[in-house]
Amino acid sequence: MSAPFPHRHLLGIEPLTAEHIVSVLDTAEAMREVLGRPIKKVPTLRGRSVVNLFYEASTRTRSSFEMAERVLSADSLSIATATSSVQKGETLLDTAKNLEAMNPDMIIMRHGSSGAPHFLARHCRAAIVNAGDGFHEHPTQALLDALTLRQKKGRLEGLKVAIVGDVLHSRVARSNALLLTKVGAKPVLCGPPPLLPVGVEQYAPATTRLDEAIEGADAIMMLRLQRERMSGAFLPSTREYHELYGLTVERVKKAKPDVVILHPGPMNRGVEIASEVADGPYSVILDQVTNGVAVRMAVLYLLLGGSGGEA
Amino acid sequence: MTPPRGFRERLCLMDAARLDRTLSRMAAEICERHPDTARLLLVGVHTRGVPLAQRLAARLPVRPVVGSLDITLYRDDLTTIAPHPLTRGTAIPVAIDGRVVIVVDDVLFTGRTVRAALDELVDFGRPARIELAVLCDRGHRELPIRADYVGETVSTARDEIVEVRLSDEDGEDSVWLLEPAPVPAVTPPPPPPVERRPAAKAVPARKAAKPAAQRARVAARRKPAPRRKR
Amino acid sequence: MSERLLLRGGRVIDPARGVDGAFDVMIEHGRVAELGPKLPPRGAAVRDVTGCLVAPGFIDIHVHLREPGREDKETIATGTRAAARGGFTAVCAMPNTTPVNDSAAVTRFVMDRAREARSVRVYPIGAITKGSLGEELAEYADMQKEGAVAVSDDGRPVGSALVFRRALEYAKGLGLVVIDHCEDPTLSHGCCMNEGPVATRLGLRGAPAVSESVIVERDIALAELTGGAVHIAHLSTAAAVDAVRRGKARGVRVTAEATPHHLLLTDELVREREYDTSTKMNPPLRNERDRLAVLAGLKDGTIDCIATDHAPHTVDDKRVEYDQAAFGIVGLETAVPLMIDRVVNAGHLKLGQLVERMSTAPARVLGLPGGRLAPGDVADVTVVDLKRRARVDPEAFASKSRNTPFGGLELVGWPRLTLVGGRVVFDATESAAG
Numbered sequence: 001m002s003a004p005f006p007h008r009h010l011l012g013i014e015p016l017t018a019e020h021i022v023s024v025l026d027t028a029e030a031m032r033e034v035l036g037r038p039i040k041k042v043p044t045l046r047g048r049s050v051v052n053l054f055y056e057a058s059t060r061t062r063s064s065f066e067m068a069e070r071v072l073s074a075d076s077l078s079i080a081t082a083t084s085s086v087q088k089g090e091t092l093l094d095t096a097k098n099l100e101a102m103n104p105d106m107i108i109m110r111h112g113s114s115g116a117p118h119f120l121a122r123h124c125r126a127a128i129v130n131a132g133d134g135f136h137e138h139p140t141q142a143l144l145d146a147l148t149l150r151q152k153k154g155r156l157e158g159l160k161v162a163i164v165g166d167v168l169h170s171r172v173a174r175s176n177a178l179l180l181t182k183v184g185a186k187p188v189l190c191g192p193p194p195l196l197p198v199g200v201e202q203y204a205p206a207t208t209r210l211d212e213a214i215e216g217a218d219a220i221m222m223l224r225l226q227r228e229r230m231s232g233a234f235l236p237s238t239r240e241y242h243e244l245y246g247l248t249v250e251r252v253k254k255a256k257p258d259v260v261i262l263h264p265g266p267m268n269r270g271v272e273i274a275s276e277v278a279d280g281p282y283s284v285i286l287d288q289v290t291n292g293v294a295v296r297m298a299v300l301y302l303l304l305g306g307s308g309g310e311a
Numbered sequence: 312m313t314p315p316r317g318f319r320e321r322l323c324l325m326d327a328a329r330l331d332r333t334l335s336r337m338a339a340e341i342c343e344r345h346p347d348t349a350r351l352l353l354v355g356v357h358t359r360g361v362p363l364a365q366r367l368a369a370r371l372p373v374r375p376v377v378g379s380l381d382i383t384l385y386r387d388d389l390t391t392i393a394p395h396p397l398t399r400g401t402a403i404p405v406a407i408d409g410r411v412v413i414v415v416d417d418v419l420f421t422g423r424t425v426r427a428a429l430d431e432l433v434d435f436g437r438p439a440r441i442e443l444a445v446l447c448d449r450g451h452r453e454l455p456i457r458a459d460y461v462g463e464t465v466s467t468a469r470d471e472i473v474e475v476r477l478s479d480e481d482g483e484d485s486v487w488l489l490e491p492a493p494v495p496a497v498t499p500p501p502p503p504p505v506e507r508r509p510a511a512k513a514v515p516a517r518k519a520a521k522p523a524a525q526r527a528r529v530a531a532r533r534k535p536a537p538r539r540k541r
Numbered sequence: 542m543s544e545r546l547l548l549r550g551g552r553v554i555d556p557a558r559g560v561d562g563a564f565d566v567m568i569e570h571g572r573v574a575e576l577g578p579k580l581p582p583r584g585a586a587v588r589d590v591t592g593c594l595v596a597p598g599f600i601d602i603h604v605h606l607r608e609p610g611r612e613d614k615e616t617i618a619t620g621t622r623a624a625a626r627g628g629f630t631a632v633c634a635m636p637n638t639t640p641v642n643d644s645a646a647v648t649r650f651v652m653d654r655a656r657e658a659r660s661v662r663v664y665p666i667g668a669i670t671k672g673s674l675g676e677e678l679a680e681y682a683d684m685q686k687e688g689a690v691a692v693s694d695d696g697r698p699v700g701s702a703l704v705f706r707r708a709l710e711y712a713k714g715l716g717l718v719v720i721d722h723c724e725d726p727t728l729s730h731g732c733c734m735n736e737g738p739v740a741t742r743l744g745l746r747g748a749p750a751v752s753e754s755v756i757v758e759r760d761i762a763l764a765e766l767t768g769g770a771v772h773i774a775h776l777s778t779a780a781a782v783d784a785v786r787r788g789k790a791r792g793v794r795v796t797a798e799a800t801p802h803h804l805l806l807t808d809e810l811v812r813e814r815e816y817d818t819s820t821k822m823n824p825p826l827r828n829e830r831d832r833l834a835v836l837a838g839l840k841d842g843t844i845d846c847i848a849t850d851h852a853p854h855t856v857d858d859k860r861v862e863y864d865q866a867a868f869g870i871v872g873l874e875t876a877v878p879l880m881i882d883r884v885v886n887a888g889h890l891k892l893g894q895l896v897e898r899m900s901t902a903p904a905r906v907l908g909l910p911g912g913r914l915a916p917g918d919v920a921d922v923t924v925v926d927l928k929r930r931a932r933v934d935p936e937a938f939a940s941k942s943r944n945t946p947f948g949g950l951e952l953v954g955w956p957r958l959t960l961v962g963g964r965v966v967f968d969a970t971e972s973a974a975g
Contacts, residue, residue, distance in 0.1 A: 004395050014742075023396035030381065030397035039434040042384040072384075093860050113862035114744035115816030134864070136744030171744060198747065199738025298397075301384075305394030 005302040009128040011117050012137035013178040021183055025147050027298035028291065034071060035294060045074035048304050049104045052078040053095070054131070055111040060265055061131050061141070064289070065108050068296035074304070077104075092116060096123045105304055109133070114171075127303045135169050138264075142175035144295040145262050146183065148287050149219055152260045157184035162213040162255075164190045164245060165223030165272050167206075168197045168234075172264045173223055177203035188213045191223075192245060194234045210245050217255040221262045222247055225272045238271045248274045252282065260284050318472055318489040324447070324465055327484035333462040334363070337444060338370035340460050345411055351375035352407060352438075356382060356416040356428050357399045362479040363446060364415035378403040380414070385427035401431065408436040413460075417475035419445040422456035447486060449473045545569050545585035546963065551595035551924065556897035557913040566595055568920040571963035575916055592928050593957050596896045597914040598630025598921030600903040601873065603695070603720075603774055603798060603848035606632070606663070608654060609647070610639025615853040615941045617651065620873070621660035623851070623940035625967035627873040628956030630921035631662035631911060632851075636673065637696040643668035645683035652688045660966045661959070662921070664690040664909060669708045669719060675700045678708060681715050691907050693720035695774055698756050700726065702763065709769030718770040718796070718907055721760050723781065724824065728752035733864045735808040735825040743812060745863060750831060753824055754780035761788035761795050770794040772906055775850045777803045777824040779834030786843040796906045798848040799835050801872060801879045802946070807832050810946065811863075818859045818866035819946040822852065836889055839898065846902040847895075849876045853942030871940050875933055875947045877925055881954030892927075924958035926969065931955055 005023055007015065016024075034042055050069050054062050062078065069076040090098075092111075096119075099107060106127045109117050114134030121128040132138040150156050161180055167173045167189050180187040181204060189196065189206040190213035200206045207213050214220060225241060235241050252259060261273075261282040269275045277283070314320055325333065345351055348371040355364030361379045368377045381399040383389075414428050425443060432441060444460035449467045465473060465488065472489040476482075546568040553564040553576060565580040566573060606620040615623075617634070624632045634651055636642030642651060648665045655663030667684035671677045673694040681692055692712055698721060699705040705721070712719045729748035734740050736747025757773055761784055764771040773785060776797045788795040802822065807829050811820045820826060827835075838844040852869025859866050880899070884890050890898070900923070904912025911921050930953045935943035959967035 027397040030400040033400050033402070034384065037434060038436060041434070043430065044384040044386075044389060091857070091861055111862070113864045115863045118815045119862060134744045135746075174742075174744065197741040198736050198749075199741045202738050202742065302394050302396065305389050 007303070009117070009121050009130075010139050010299055010303060011121060011128065011130045013139045013142050013175045013182070014137070016139075016179075016182070018182045018184070021143070021146065021179060024143055024295065024298050024302065025150060027302060028143070028147050028294040031071075031294040031297040031301070032290065034297070035290060040071050041073060042071065043073045044301060045069075045072040045304055048074045048106070049102070050074045050076040050106045050108060050300070050304075051099055051102070051104045051126075052076060052131075053099070053107055053109045054078070054080045055109070055116075056132070058110055058132070061110060061292075064292040065131065065296050067293045068300055071293070072297055072300055074300065092119060093123060096120050099126070100124050106300070129299060129303065132171055134171065135174070136171050137175045137178075138171040139175050140292070140296055140299060141172050141264055142179040143299070144288060144292045145176055145221065145264075146179055147291045147295055148262065148284050149185075149260065151287065151291070152284060153218060156180070159185040159218040160216055161185055161187045161219045161221060162190055162217045163187055163204075163221045163223065164210060164213060164247070166195045166225050167191045167200060167223065168195045169226060170223045173221075174203065176221060180204075188217075190245070192235060192241070210251060211254055214251055214254045217259055219260040219262060220247060220252070220255060222267075222272050224264060224266065225268055227268070238268075242271055246270070246272060246274060247277050249276050249280070252277055252280075262288060314474065314487070314489045315472070317492055319492040320487050321471070321490040322488040323485060324463060324473070324488055325486035330446075330484045330486060333446065334366050335370055337446075337460045337462055338367050341367065341413065341444065342371055347373075348375050349373040350410065352378060352403075352405060352410045352412045354378040354380050354403065354412055354414050354428070354432065356380050356414060356424060359417040359475050359477055359480060360415045362477050363417060363475075367415060367444065376405050378405075380428050380431055382424060382427040382431055385431045387423065387427070403435050406436060407432065407438045409439050411440045411442065412438045413442045413444050415444045417446050418473045419443070419448045419456075419458050419461075420451055420473075422452045422454035425456050426454050446475055447473050545574075545583070546960075547580060547582050547585040547587045548590050548595055548922070548924065548958075549580075549587055550589055550591035551593045552927075553595045553914065554893050554896045555597055555914040556893055556901045557597070558915055560914070561893050564595075566914070566922070568922070568960070568963045571920055573914055573916050573918045573920050576914070588958065590924050590957065592926065594892065594896070594923075594925040594927055595914075596923045596925070597900045597912050597918075598959070598961070599628050599877065599899040599923045600631045600633075600909060600911060601629045601849050601851065601876070602633040602691075602846065602903045602907055602909075603800075604632040604634055604851040604873065605637065605853065605869070606634045606651075607638060607853060609650060613941070614855055614858075617654040617663060618658040618660070619939060619941045620851070620853070621655065621658045621663060622967075623871070623873040623938060624661045625959045625961075626939045626956065627875070628877040628923045628925055628959055628967075629661055629873060630923060630959060630961050630966075631664060631909065632873070633664045633666050633690060633907065635693060635695045636666050636668040637694075641668050641673050642666070642684070642689075643671050643673065643679040645680065645687045648684045648687035648689050661961055664688065664907070666690065666695070666720065667692045669694040669699055670704060673697060675704055678704070678711055681712060681717055685715055685717060689717075690909060691718045691720050691772070693722070693774065695720065695722045698722050698724045698726065702759060705760065706763045706767060709763055709767040709771060713767060713769040716908070718772050720772045720774050721756065722774050723753050723756035723760060723776075724748070725752045725755050728755070733821055733825070733866075734811050735827045737808060737828050739808045739812050743816065745811070748825060750778035750780055750827060753778050754784055757781040757784045761785070761793050764788070764795055765791065765793045768794070770796070773797040775800050775803065775824055775848065776838070776844060777827050777835060778831045782834045782838035782843055786838065786841075789843065796845045797838070797843065798846045798903075798906075799839055799844045800848060800850045801876050801884075802826065802870060803832065803835050804839065805832075805879060805883050806946065814946070816863040817946065818861070818863055819870060819944050819948075821863060821866050821868055822850070822870050823868040836884075840890060840894075845898070845906050847876065847880060847898050848903070849873055851940075852944075853940055854944045855942065859944050870944050870946060871938065871942050872945075874938050874940060875945060877923075878931075878933070878952035878955050879947065881925065881927065882952040886953060920960055920963040922958070922960040923956065924960075925954055926957040927954050929953065929955045929957070929969075
């Protein structure tokens with residue numbers, strides 16, 4: 001029997017070992033089977049309560065978590081706050097205390113400030129799952145990407161994975177680079193110099209040349225380019241960005257023939273990715289959606305299945 | 312295979328030959344009740360129910376479909392055990408509606424595993440009938456559940472363990488009765504226990520120990536196997 | 542209170558006069574009467590300070606007392622008590638209050654409050670520009686008349702080089718030093734820690750070291766141009782230390798200070814403490830290379846003095862998301878033990894050098910009284926028990942605020958007695974008993 005999952009929270013990929021990551025992926029694989037059943041519901045987390053606390057709009061991630069909660073029969077409550085409430089009204093601490101009074105078993109949090117889930121973990125008894133914090137981490141996204149890759153390639157070890165785009169502002173890039181390195185894959189980070197953060201090499205080798213990143217890649221992960229980056233003097237124009245870093249059919253040819261293309265969505269067609277590529281045979285975006293639910297089920301199960309991790 | 316921590320072998324309930332004979336007998340009983348074995352669905356409960364289901368299926372005239380159940384997601388004690396990654400998973404390869412499903416497990420004890428298996432099965436559809444086949448019924452039921460096919464009925468103490476070892480998983484075919492090992496002595500190894508000592512501390516929560524006083528009589532009186540057919 | 546006090550058995554260090562030895566100090570009518578070995582008490586109250594450092598009063602030229610405006614964070618009364626408890630006999634109050642101290646009225650208010658507090662001396666610093674908005678010069682002479690000792694827009698830099706040039710010129714005429722908070726806000730906008738691998742890992746916006754040094758370079762160039770005196774506040778980067786060193790070598794009237802936290806901590810702490818907001822200050826904690834450069838600058842005299850940048854904040858301003866938390870930590874009550882235990886006892890600085898950096902130099906930089914312990918001098922005296930070992934206990938702070946990353950740290954060398962004009966404003970033995 002495999003070892004118990006020793007974590008109380010999922011705040012990031014950073015604290016996980018390769019073994020823990022594989023545990024989550026294996027469990028997610030078992031959860032995928034549940035999603036294929038006629039009755040997509042198991043009683044596993046009956047009576048356990050989960051709060052989805054979303055400070056940033058995110059239909060995709062939130063609905064994925066909600067689906068996972070329902071399939072596992074957890075009672076869930078979603079709170080969406082358009083903006084950080086610090087300016088107008090309640091502080092995060094007060095929100096935390098209010099939630100605490102409801103005694104939830106788990107809080108899933110998306111927040112614009114890096115480290116906000118750590119803050120919550122300090123002030124709540126509930127298990128905390130980071131559903132994306134600032135530019136820090138988005139662990140469940142990295143786990144679902146890894147699951148998708150493992151399904152497509154049969155392994156993660158040794159895979160060359162190009163992570164391309166706005167690495168500076170991307171929690172997805174950070175979590176993915178950490179995860180892939182831990183499990184023995186070879187991520188390469190790529191983007192225009194203003195969008196590669198200082199010390200990016202701590203994650204993985206980095207390059208500013210797209211062709212170099214894609215050369216012989218088993219997978220390409222395209223990051224979303226936020227249009228507001230144009231105003232921060234990061235880039236002159238989306239047109240020039242596409243010219244230099246957009247993924248086109250021509251460029252994909254430099255990768256391995258069976259290359260897989262991932263995108264955390266939502267996509268900017270014609271900016272980071274050409275439509276022909278997005279709709280092409282390499283795209284695994286739909287697998288990513290199913291795997292998203294399965295991975296989140298696995299995380300819920302592993303964090304809530306017992307009496308809350310380590311006693 | 313070594314017994315779990317805190318336990319030691321007390322009695323061999325079945326050796327390989329006996330296990331083989333028992334399975335053949337059970338297969339015969341199944342065949343007697345359901346002559347059209349091709350229509351059956353055998354579902355093994357992880358871990359040892361799965362190879363047992365396969366062995367039973369192999370002994371039937373027409374091999375039925377074999378599935379597997381990982382009942383972890385249906386357990387009623389998840390809040391008290393540490394969560395383990397799911398690595399086995401459930402696989403029901405055919406639609407179960409209208410079929411006769413035989414759930415196969417190694418040991419029938421409290422009945423809770425079977426309860427979970429039944430709950431899980433009905434989430435896959437509406438079978439015509441569900442039956443239960445177990446290699447060993449050791450008593451101590453906590454739910455109103457009985458088996459339709461029983462390899463052996465064994466009288467056990469509550470804190471003992473019936474351990475089924477199968478070559479697929481464990482490298483040998485046998486069934487053992489394990490008893491709590493005495494607290495390890497400091498100096499000379501204790502003589503074979505005439506009188507039982509209090510149970511060792513490390514008893515898995517899964518098959519929790521009751522106080523020693525509550526234990527049943529020691530003898531492992533095996534009922535003669537009901538041999539209806541030869 | 543006795544008119545005569547004899548400090549007996551301490552180690553007296555007065556860098557201004559090259560004194561370092563076992564002397565008794567007799568204080569009479571608020572002044573140092575006599576220094577010498579084994580002085581007879583002659584009816585004076587005797588304090589045995591064996592094993593203690595006896596030094597001219599420590600002066601912290603960079604303190605935020607928050608009054609007027611944010612009395613929930615600190616008041617002049619609590620801030621000066623914290624200073625006394627921390628071994629300081631005088632503090633300079635930064636003008637970024639509400640309203641900003643950009644007029645004689647506010648300066649007078651601060652002076653009045655300080656007198657009422659009857660604790661350590663308070664020297665107000667006036668604003669460089671009205672409202673510290675960086676546009677029009679404030680009225681320096683008016684503020685000086687009321688007691689202002691320097692000008693600064695601390696908390697923000699003077700963005701316009703022209704305005705800064707005028708400030709230097711105008712202040713020069715009045716003999717005032719211009720203290721600048723060196724930061725290019727276009728480079729540091731929205732940042733909450735140091736730019737580098739740690740900020741990248743934590744996903745926090747980092748301000749590059751250059752955002753400090755470009756303004757330091759500019760300020761030194763303008764001081765050179767105008768002949769005015771510039772003092773660089775809370776210097777934190779290797780490049781800025783280098784700029785000051787070069788400026789001094791050219792004879793530019795530039796001085797600089799460093800805080801204990803920039804001497805002792807790095808941005809790694811933000812990661813270690815998992816976004817603990819008591820690691821958030823401006824300038825931010827830098828990397829190890831910067832830290833060592835600041836330490837080296839302190840050793841070789843490039844950095845003239847230690848200042849705490851005491852920045853009290855309420856729990857509410859700190860117990861929030863990291864990027865939303867207020868900048869700054871309190872420093873008055875931890876500076877002395879930190880400097881003794883982690884800098885002097887760690888071998889980076891001699892005790893005499895520390896006294897120079899905490900008393901003589903700050904007095905010299907801003908032209909303040911004090912910084913010397915000679916017969917006839919006003920008896921502002923700091924006595925530090927060099928042997929006392931204790932943990933930093935934020936709950937025991939006299940300050941209204943508790944925002945420190947040093948809570949729980951065990952340190953050796955704590956203030957024992959603080960005298961202002963011969964009057965005891967802090968006595969560790971009393972507070973221990975009480």
